[in-house]
Amino acid sequence: MFKFFPFLFIIFLLLNCETDPLLLHDKTIVLDPGHGGTADSDQYRVGPTGEREEWINLRVALKLQTLLEESGATVIMTRTEDTHVELADRAQLALDHDAHLFLSIHHNAIADTTANFPIIYFHGYASENLAGVQLAKSVASHLRKDLFGDEGPAVLASDHTIFPTAGTAVLRHSYGIPGVISEASFFTNPGEEERLKNPDYNQLEAESLYRAILSYFEEEALPVYEKNSLTELPPFEVFRAAERMSPEGLRWKEYFKKAQNLLESDDPEDWEKSYKLASQSVRAFADSYHARDAHLLRAEALERLNRTEEAAIARQRAEEFYVKMD
Ligand SMILES: [Zn+2]
Numbered sequence: 001m002f003k004f005f006p007f008l009f010i011i012f013l014l015l016n017c018e019t020d021p022l023l024l025h026d027k028t029i030v031l032d033p034g035h036g037g038t039a040d041s042d043q044y045r046v047g048p049t050g051e052r053e054e055w056i057n058l059r060v061a062l063k064l065q066t067l068l069e070e071s072g073a074t075v076i077m078t079r080t081e082d083t084h085v086e087l088a089d090r091a092q093l094a095l096d097h098d099a100h101l102f103l104s105i106h107h108n109a110i111a112d113t114t115a116n117f118p119i120i121y122f123h124g125y126a127s128e129n130l131a132g133v134q135l136a137k138s139v140a141s142h143l144r145k146d147l148f149g150d151e152g153p154a155v156l157a158s159d160h161t162i163f164p165t166a167g168t169a170v171l172r173h174s175y176g177i178p179g180v181i182s183e184a185s186f187f188t189n190p191g192e193e194e195r196l197k198n199p200d201y202n203q204l205e206a207e208s209l210y211r212a213i214l215s216y217f218e219e220e221a222l223p224v225y226e227k228n229s230l231t232e233l234p235p236f237e238v239f240r241a242a243e244r245m246s247p248e249g250l251r252w253k254e255y256f257k258k259a260q261n262l263l264e265s266d267d268p269e270d271w272e273k274s275y276k277l278a279s280q281s282v283r284a285f286a287d288s289y290h291a292r293d294a295h296l297l298r299a300e301a302l303e304r305l306n307r308t309e310e311a312a313i314a315r316q317r318a319e320e321f322y323v324k325m326d
Pocket of ligand 1: 053
């Protein structure tokens with residue numbers, strides 16, 4: 001028995017070691033605190049008592065930088081102060097450094113002040129950007145667990161849901177490198193804004209993102225296929241940042257519920273109404289936790305109305321742009 005002890009001891013160590021301590025030593029990670037330098041020029045990236053998104057993003061990113069560097073990773077920051085940096089330049093840093101991972105850190109805003117849940121964006125189509133989806137799943141599940149007590153929704157969505165034609169600039173220009181935009185929570189929710197002002201809460205989020213990155217690198221790496229090599233969908237126009245804060249933006253849930261009810265009817269006029277309301281719900285809040293189902297409602301209404309081509313596109317959009325958590 002004794003002579004097997006060293007062998008058993010190594011097995012014991014392997015089983016009990018949560019992560020490989022050298023996992024991040026050969027990794028280059030680009031952290032991108034979203035926005036910056038716009039305190040005087042934009043009025044919608046601000047919470048109910050004046051906390052600004054770009055400040056929150058930077059605090060979390062700097063804390064995450066420390067955690068990653070302590071684990072031996074090489075971290076490139078797109079900004080370390082409240083300054084303006086061009087979106088394409090942020091992505092270029094990832095390309096120039098041959099980064100293994102690109103993480104853009106944001107926090108979200110919507111007219112509905114009760115909304116508060118994580119949304120993680122990947123670029124393009126789920127069937128092509130496998131690594132992006134894999135990273136998005138890791139980030140979403142860790143944030144949901146660490147900041148939301150493993151309760152409530154978390155949305156994994158393509159950046160084409162919010163920027164229908166081309167997606168987001170940072171993810172588009174860095175496409176090929178596994179990357180996501182993390183929107184951990186909504187600073188337009190008063191309670192959440194209060195928490196986000198607290199550096200301890202920012203630390204909690206940074207630690208969650210750190211664990212998400214570790215989990216991602218522990219998994220077998222998936223590929224990123226060339227954009228539009230497998231899929232191509234026409235754009236679906238939606239409300240943009242400032243519009244999202246309009247009164248119409250408040251009605252996303254109401255429209256969705258009505259669309260659901262109208263589809264119970266046998267009257268084709270109600271199906272038409274259902275299609276329109278489901279479309280309006282998605283336009284008002286394209287990345288809400290009902291958006292995937294709203295697109296599926298649109299598809300079902302269109303199928304009943306014999307608009308089969310449009311229905312197929314709506315169904316495919318739900319599958320490619322909204323990924324279910326495992
Ligand atoms: Zn943002």
